[in-house]
Amino acid sequence: MARYVAGRLAQIVVILFMIVTILFVLFRLAPGDPVSRMVDPSLSPEEAANLIAQLGLDKPIGQQYLQYLQNFVKGNFGHSFHYGLPVGQVIMAKLPNTILLFTTAMVLSALAGIAWGKVAAWKKGLGTDTALTVAALVTHTLFLPWLALLVIWIFGYKLDWLPINGMISAEVWLDPMSGPVDKALDVAYHMVLPLATLFIMHFGSYLLVMRSSMLQTLREDYIITARAKGLTEREIRNHHAAPNAWLPVITSVGLSLAFSINGGALTETVFSWPGIGRELVMAVSQNDYPLAQASFLLIAMVVLFANLVVDLLYAFFDPRIRY
Amino acid sequence: MTALLGVMLLALSPPAAQAVEWDQNILKIGVLEEPKSLNLWLAGDAWSNHVLQLFYQQLYVNRPGDLKKVPWLATGDPQYDPQTLSYTVDLRPARWSDGSPFTAHDVVFTGQLIQKFKVPRFYSLWSFVKSIEAVGDHQVRFVLNRPDASFTARTLATPLVQKTQWEPIVKQCLATKKPLASLLRVSLDHPASSGPFVLKSWRRGVFLHLERNPHFFGQGLSLDGRPLGPHIEGIVFKVYGTSDAAILALRKGSIDFYWNNVQPGYLRDIAGDPAIQVFRNQKSALYFMGFNLRRPPFDDLALRRAVAMLVDKRFIVTRVLQNAGEVMSALVPAGNAFYHLDQVAPYDQELTRGQRVQKAYEILTEAGYTWKTRPMDHAGRVQTCSCLLRPDGSEVPPLTILTPPADYDPQRAMSGMMIQEWLGQVGIMAAARPMAFGAMLEKVKGHHDYDAFVLGYGNLSLDPAWVSAFFVSKNAGKSGWNMSGYHDPQFDALAEKAAKTLDPEQRRDLVLQMQRMVQRDVPFLPLYNPLLVEAARNDRFQGWVPMVGGIGNLWSLCQLRPSGAPAAEVR
Numbered sequence: 001m002a003r004y005v006a007g008r009l010a011q012i013v014v015i016l017f018m019i020v021t022i023l024f025v026l027f028r029l030a031p032g033d034p035v036s037r038m039v040d041p042s043l044s045p046e047e048a049a050n051l052i053a054q055l056g057l058d059k060p061i062g063q064q065y066l067q068y069l070q071n072f073v074k075g076n077f078g079h080s081f082h083y084g085l086p087v088g089q090v091i092m093a094k095l096p097n098t099i100l101l102f103t104t105a106m107v108l109s110a111l112a113g114i115a116w117g118k119v120a121a122w123k124k125g126l127g128t129d130t131a132l133t134v135a136a137l138v139t140h141t142l143f144l145p146w147l148a149l150l151v152i153w154i155f156g157y158k159l160d161w162l163p164i165n166g167m168i169s170a171e172v173w174l175d176p177m178s179g180p181v182d183k184a185l186d187v188a189y190h191m192v193l194p195l196a197t198l199f200i201m202h203f204g205s206y207l208l209v210m211r212s213s214m215l216q217t218l219r220e221d222y223i224i225t226a227r228a229k230g231l232t233e234r235e236i237r238n239h240h241a242a243p244n245a246w247l248p249v250i251t252s253v254g255l256s257l258a259f260s261i262n263g264g265a266l267t268e269t270v271f272s273w274p275g276i277g278r279e280l281v282m283a284v285s286q287n288d289y290p291l292a293q294a295s296f297l298l299i300a301m302v303v304l305f306a307n308l309v310v311d312l313l314y315a316f317f318d319p320r321i322r323y
Numbered sequence: 324m325t326a327l328l329g330v331m332l333l334a335l336s337p338p339a340a341q342a343v344e345w346d347q348n349i350l351k352i353g354v355l356e357e358p359k360s361l362n363l364w365l366a367g368d369a370w371s372n373h374v375l376q377l378f379y380q381q382l383y384v385n386r387p388g389d390l391k392k393v394p395w396l397a398t399g400d401p402q403y404d405p406q407t408l409s410y411t412v413d414l415r416p417a418r419w420s421d422g423s424p425f426t427a428h429d430v431v432f433t434g435q436l437i438q439k440f441k442v443p444r445f446y447s448l449w450s451f452v453k454s455i456e457a458v459g460d461h462q463v464r465f466v467l468n469r470p471d472a473s474f475t476a477r478t479l480a481t482p483l484v485q486k487t488q489w490e491p492i493v494k495q496c497l498a499t500k501k502p503l504a505s506l507l508r509v510s511l512d513h514p515a516s517s518g519p520f521v522l523k524s525w526r527r528g529v530f531l532h533l534e535r536n537p538h539f540f541g542q543g544l545s546l547d548g549r550p551l552g553p554h555i556e557g558i559v560f561k562v563y564g565t566s567d568a569a570i571l572a573l574r575k576g577s578i579d580f581y582w583n584n585v586q587p588g589y590l591r592d593i594a595g596d597p598a599i600q601v602f603r604n605q606k607s608a609l610y611f612m613g614f615n616l617r618r619p620p621f622d623d624l625a626l627r628r629a630v631a632m633l634v635d636k637r638f639i640v641t642r643v644l645q646n647a648g649e650v651m652s653a654l655v656p657a658g659n660a661f662y663h664l665d666q667v668a669p670y671d672q673e674l675t676r677g678q679r680v681q682k683a684y685e686i687l688t689e690a691g692y693t694w695k696t697r698p699m700d701h702a703g704r705v706q707t708c709s710c711l712l713r714p715d716g717s718e719v720p721p722l723t724i725l726t727p728p729a730d731y732d733p734q735r736a737m738s739g740m741m742i743q744e745w746l747g748q749v750g751i752m753a754a755a756r757p758m759a760f761g762a763m764l765e766k767v768k769g770h771h772d773y774d775a776f777v778l779g780y781g782n783l784s785l786d787p788a789w790v791s792a793f794f795v796s797k798n799a800g801k802s803g804w805n806m807s808g809y810h811d812p813q814f815d816a817l818a819e820k821a822a823k824t825l826d827p828e829q830r831r832d833l834v835l836q837m838q839r840m841v842q843r844d845v846p847f848l849p850l851y852n853p854l855l856v857e858a859a860r861n862d863r864f865q866g867w868v869p870m871v872g873g874i875g876n877l878w879s880l881c882q883l884r885p886s887g888a889p890a891a892e893v894r
Contacts, residue, residue, distance in 0.1 A: 048802060051443050054504040084365045084508040093527050149567060157571050164575070165568040170530040170559045175345050272564035274528025287761060 001315075008311070012304045019300045020072055023293045024065055055081065068293075077297075078290035082283070087294040091276060097167055098268070098275035101191060102260035105198035110253045112199070113206020117249075118242050120207065121214035122233075133211070136204030148197045148270040155193060163190050165272035194271040198264075202256070209252050213245040220244070246317060251310050258306030259299070348556040348885055350864055352875075353569040353578040357531060357562050361514050361522065363482055365507045367444045369782060373582055374531060374560060376877055378516035379482030382412060382430070383475075386547050387870035387878055390659065390785055392475065393547050396425065396483065396517065396540070401475055403825065408453075409466045410474065416461070417540035419485050420521040425540075427457035432486035434465075436493060440503050448478040470823045472830050476786035485515035519553045519881050531560040541881055554884035555864065573599065573858060580859040582875045587645040590856065598862045602874045605658030606855045609651065610735065610779035612724070612742065612848040617771055617808040620719050620751075625690030627845040629683040630775075631670040633745040640851050643737045647856055651849035653838045655787055658852075658871035662787045662831060664838040680705045680748050687749060690714065698749045711750035721752040722774035725766065728757040732779070738850060739777045767806050776806075777850070782872070787834045791818035794837070794846060807846035814840050862886060 052058050056067070071078060077087040113136075120132040156164035163169060172178050172186040217223065218241055226236045265277040276295060283292035358371035363379050366372075382397040394400070396417055401410040417425040434455040437445045452474075453466045467474060488511075496505035513522055519541060520533040534557040541551035561578055563569035570589045572578045574596060585593070585601070593599045612634065614621035621627055636650040649657065652671040653664035674682070684698050691714030698708035711719040726732075726739035739755035746753040753775075758766075766772050783789055792798055795818045798805035814837060821833035841847060855873045866883045867874040 047441060047443065047446055050441055051503065054501045054507075056501075056504075079504075079508050082359050084360050084362055085510055097528070152568065152571065157575060160575070164571050164577075165563055166529060166561070168526070168529055170351070170532065170561060171346055173526065173530075174524070174532055174559070177345070269564040270568070272562060272568055274562070278564065285759075285761075 005308070005312070008308050012308065015304060016297075016301065020069070020293075020297060021065075023296050024068055027287070027289045027292060028061060028064075072297075077294035080283070080288055080291040082286055082288045082291065087290050090279065090291055091295060091298065094274060094276045094279050097273065098277060099260070100187075101167075101194055101267075101273055101275065102198065102264070103257060104191070105195050105202065106253065106256045106260050108195070109199050109202035110206050110249070110256070113203045113208075114210045114242075114246070114249055116203070117207040117210025118214055118237065118245075121211045121218065121245075122237050122241075124215065129211075132207060136207040138204075139200045140202075140204035140208075142201060144197065144201055144264070144266050145270050147200065148194070148267065151193050151197055152270070162193050164193075165270075166190055167274055194267060194273055197271075198267060206249060206252060210245060210249050213248045214241060217241045217245040243317070247314060250313055250317065254306050254310035254313070255303065258303040346559070347863075350555050350558045350580070350880075350883060351578045352558060352560050353563050353572055353581040353583075354560050355563060355566070355569065355583055357525075357528065357560070361511045361525075362507070362509050363484060363514070364440075364442050364445075364509075373875065374533070375482070375514075377518045377520040377533060377558075377880065378514050378522070379484060380417075380517040381480045381482055382414075383479045384877065385480075385785055385870075387868050387876075390661070390871060392480070395546075397479070401479060405470075407466060408468075408470060409464055410479075411458070412463050412465070412479065414461045414463065415540060417517055418538035420516040420536045420538055421485075422538055423485075423487065424460070425483075425485075425517050426460040427463045428460070429483055429486045430463045431455045431457050432489065433481065433483045436484070436489065437481070439493075440496070440506050442503070442506070445481060448473060448481060452478065470825055472822055472824055473786055473788045475825075477784065477788070483517065485517070488515045519551075519877075520558060523557065529562060533558040533560070549868075549878060549882060551881040552884065553881055554866075555880075558880070570858075573860065576860065576862075578860075579863050580875070581857070583857075584853070585856045585858050587647055587856075589858075593858055598860050599858050600861045600867075602857045602859065602867065602869055603647075604855045604857070604869050604873045605649075605656060605871050606781065606852060606873070607656055607659055607783045607785055607871055608779065608781045608852050609654060609656065609783060610738075610850050610852065611651070611777070612738075612850055613767070613776050613778060613807050614846060614848075615771065615773050615775065615807065616810075616846055620713070620722065621774060623690070624844060625686055625692070626719075626751075627848075628670065629686045629749065630742075630746060630751070631668070631845050631848050632683040632686060633679055633749065634670075634742055634848060634850070635674075635676065635679060635745065636671060636850055637673065639738050639741060643734050643741065644851060644853055648851045648853040651852050652842070654790055654793075654841055654847070654849055655834070655838060656783075656852045656871075659785055659787070661827075662790075662834050664835050664842075666839070666842070668842045677705050679745075683749050687711065692719075694750055705748065708748070708750045710752060719751055721754065723754050723756045725763050725773050725776040726755055726757050727760050727763060727778075731760055734853070735777045735779060742777070768804075769802055771801070771806075771808065785871070788822070790834055790837050790841075791821060794818070794841065809841075809844065809846035811840065811844065 049058070056064065059067075079085060080087055080090050083090055116132050120129045123129045152164050155162045167190050168183070168186050169190070172182055223236060223241055226240045231240070265281040267273065268275045268277040280292065280295045282288070283295060354370060354373060356370040358366055358374045359368060360366040360371065361375065363375055366375060380396050382395060383392040384395045385391070386393045394415070396414060398413045398415045401412045403410050414425070414427055414430070419425055434449055434452060436442070437449045438452070451468045451471045453468045456464050458464050465474070492509055493506070496502045496509070499505040516522070516536050517540070519536055519539045521536045523532045523534045525531045535553050535555070539553070544551050561572070563572060566583065566586065566589065569578070569581045569583070570585070570593065573581050574593060590601065593601065614627050616622050640646065640648050640650050650671065652668045653666065655662045655664065657663050680698055681703065693712045695709040695712070696707070698705060700706045713719055724739045724742055726736045729736040736755070736757050739757070743753045743755040763776065767776050767778070792804045794805055794807070794809045794814055796805070796810045796815050799808045799810060817833050817837050821830055821837065824830040824833060857873050857875065859867055859874065863886055864883045865886050866879070868876060868878040868882055870876055870878065
């Protein structure tokens with residue numbers, strides 16, 4: 001096991017190096033000039049050149065790359081051109097918001113998807129199965145911004161039950177009378193619509209994976225054996241079939257959780273959720289190389305490590321798998 | 324799942340604190356982006372400027388109406404001494420938000436900082452200032468290297484920073500290898516403010532809370548006949564991801580003003596709401612088609628004039644902009660009345676489509692262009708023509724019109740497509756090509772690799788120095804602002820003279836002459852100036868001040884008062 005983990009870690013280091021290089025090259029190849037937004041018509045080309053030099057963008061590309069690698073090894077990702085702040089500070093200001101929303105949504109969607117997928121497979125061909133499968137297919141193929149705007153319009157504007165955007169309301173957080181409970185409730189209140197939207201969008205994929213995996217498991221000999229032993233249907237479903245059907249779902253959940261750190265630019269934009277997804281899109285569109293590179297690198301690292309964790313979990317859930 | 328439903332149901336009841344009306348005298352403004360920084364030297368975008376203009380004040384500001392400069396932190400007009408090429412400016416007694424006095428040393432410090440660091444956006448306004456000295460605490464003397472018209476119009480409108488706050492920062496930056504980069508990376512949590520408001524708190528990505536600056540010099544003062552406040556306790560800027568959300572928030576009453584242009588699609592929804600007032604103001608903007616004069620086919624004046632004749636700007640304004648704009652015939656927009664050339668170019672007369680094709684056909688024929696099948700038949704009717712042939716008989720090759728993508732600016736993208744169709748009527752095979760804004764700028768400004776483009780400047784300086792910058796020969800190099808590659812010694816001479824002419828009337832004449840030359844030579848074809856449509860609720864606050872650039876301005880925020888509140892005493 002230790003040898004396997006060491007090997008995978010070495011692989012991760014190599015892949016990370018490749019990703020770092022690809023990111024560096026891609027952003028330099030992308031059209032656009034990072035300083036074009038900082039100058040005005042009265043600035044001479046010489047003054048613009050001075051600014052470029054100050055930002056270190058005048059050096060040969062090879063030299064910039066070596067400098068970048070050196071900084072990367074030291075954990076220094078530079079300063080955002082846009083905000084003027086250290087990249088780590090920009091990311092850390094937004095990352096917790098993204099994790100709160102998207103991880104909660106992924107966990108809830110996975111729990112519901114697994115539970116309902118199990119039921120759908122168990123009642124294959126019956127009305128419950130048809131209803132759940134159709135619901136999963138329909139919701140999974142919805143266009144997220146459309147759904148988001150629809151729920152905002154109905155619940156946020158027409159019915160006026162929920163806030164239409166944001167993570168917190170200034171009215172509560174600036175009110176000197178508000179205590180921690182009010183503030184916590186305010187966050188929960190703001191989470192309802194984006195969480196519901198993400199839940200609707202994502203539970204279907206888990207449901208379908210779980211259903212398919214469960215159907216395969218139900219054909220296994222040990223299920224027939226369990227029935228022959230006289231176990232109740234509930235025991236067979238929950239203790240014999242379901243645990244063996246989890247493996248593909250674990251992969252799916254693991255990767256979804258990893259990808260959830262990049263948030264969803266669309267979701268965050270429509271709900272004005274102050275997360276990393278919007279920041280990433282803005283960094284790319286404004287040629288903010290340091291911020292964009294560091295954000296993508298963070299996503300890549302989390303995905304790579306999540307893959308490793310999922311592989312290790314396989315061994316935990318399925319004793320037949322040994323590394 | 325049960326727990327989840329429980330949390331959701333619990334959350335469905337609004338937090339009790341919302342009922343408390345602590346915010347009844349707080350103006351709530353919706354914005355699409357928060358300031359990128361409170362560091363004035365880094366943040367120059369419109370969203371940052373919404374907030375920073377309330378902290379960092381200027382010696383002179385433009386007043387609503389005629390847009391003339393009036394003293395703000397200064398008192399009286401600057402006194403010019405032609406013998407010594409110097410200006411003397413007297414300062415009014417004012418204080419920073421920490422209670423310390425605003426003095427001439429702050430002005431000197433700001434100017435010297437810009438010169439020392441060559442700060443982008445500001446340096447060109449200070450590069451010709453030889454020396455700045457404080458004459459006592461309330462007078463500043465500027466000595467120039469040469470007379471420059473932009474000094475009073477723009478240099479004296481530079482936002483000023485507090486010396487005591489910035490001096491230690493500057494020392495640290497100067498000690499680094501890259502002083503300018505260090506300056507741009509300064510993170511300022513609480514900038515000293517000489518303006519009407521001061522920052523109280525900022526939750527990144529969500530809101531900024533500004534409160535009234537108790538030391539603001541304008542409190543209770545009447546400037547230019549306008550009683551200043553602020554009469555409100557504070558401002559909360561709320562960040563919305565989309566215009567949809569911001570408009571819904573405005574209708575719901577969550578914000579009092581949406582500080583952005585309201586697209587025509589939303590107007591129908593808000594027009595029926597008596598609590599919402601819609602304001603239409605001119606912008607200091609220029610949306611135009613540019614030609615590459617460095618290479619064929621648009622190195623030919625006749626072809627550019629024919630294209631100008633084919634472009635129906637009225638159609639673009641009525642159909643694409645849905646009447647939320649005005650046709651532009653000259654470079655400086657009509658809102659900037661003093662420098663606006665009130666002369667309609669020949670190609671901007673009201674003509675039918677057929678007449679436009681006829682006139683373009685005549686221009687091209689006179690210049691020696693031919694067709695195998697002409698665009699007009701013998702009866703003078705428009706007909707499908709063959710490809711346009713140059714005077715040497717070769718075909719005018721297919722050309723591209725670069726535009727920003729539709730998701731960035733649908734109006735410019737659509738205008739490009741319309742122009743493409745119109746050019747086809749005289750056999751010019753043009754294709755509108757939307758491309759990412761950064762990539763487009765690089766092609767046009769960096770590599771000069773294009774035929775034509777549609778671009779726009781949404782917030783041009785009221786001082787028309789940019790008219791020169793866009794067309795003088797010295798700016799035609801790589802990354803220079805003369806994107807078209809226009810070259811005319813007469814224009815260059817006019818531009819040089821205009822820069823040195825201090826008399827406003829004389830300078831105006833020169834600027835008008837330059838605009839006439841652009842109308843004649845068509846390196847740019849001005850297309851339209853969109854109106855700035857803004858929406859504000861009138862049930863909580865009143866007193867918005869309309870001016871070029873919209874109601875979101877310093878004057879408005881100094882004059883707004885709660886609806887029904889009596890006028891304040893004026894001293």
